[in-house]
Amino acid sequence: xxxxxxxxxxxQALPNIxxxxxxxxxxxxxxxxxxxxxxxxxxxxxxxxxIAKKEHDLLELYQLKxxxxxxxxxxxxxxxxxxxxxxxxxxxxxxxxKEEELEV
Numbered sequence: 540x541x542x543x544x545x546x547x548x549x550x551q552a553l554p555n556i557x558x559x560x561x562x563x564x565x566x567x568x569x570x571x572x573x574x575x576x577x578x579x580x581x582x583x584x585x586x587x588x589x590i591a592k593k594e595h596d597l598l599e600l601y602q603l604k605x606x607x608x609x610x611x612x613x614x615x616x617x618x619x620x621x622x623x624x625x626x627x628x629x630x631x632x633x634x635x636x637k638e639e640e641l642e643v
Contacts, residue, residue, distance in 0.1 A: 557581065564592070590641065597637040604630045 555577040561584055563570045574581055607627040611620055 555579070561585065561588070563588070593637055593641055597634065597641065600630055600634045600637065604634065 556575065557578050558573055558575040559581050560571040561574050561581070563572060574584065576584075604627065607623055607630060611623045611627060
């Protein structure tokens with residue numbers, strides 16, 4: 540006797556299989572992509588996306604830091620130089636925070 544399961548019955552037989560929306564964000568948009576997989580795999584995908592976002596943010600901060608250093612080096616106004624230096628310190632603090640988040 541053959542037994543044929545429907546797709547729904549097959550999913551019920553695998554208790555960890557779920558369908559969730561994975562959110563892919565850019566600066567200008569966000570997309571939701573439905574993913575059907577075991578819960579651990581979906582959690583792993585979400586963690587990887589979160590790490591990638593933090594790494595991207597960190598890269599932008601490094602680039603901003605380099606730009607601020609260049610502006611500070613060529614600036615001849617003491618007041619403007621102090622503003623740039625203050626912003627540079629702030630960016631360095633943000634970098635430290637992001638690096639610590641990625642180490643966890």
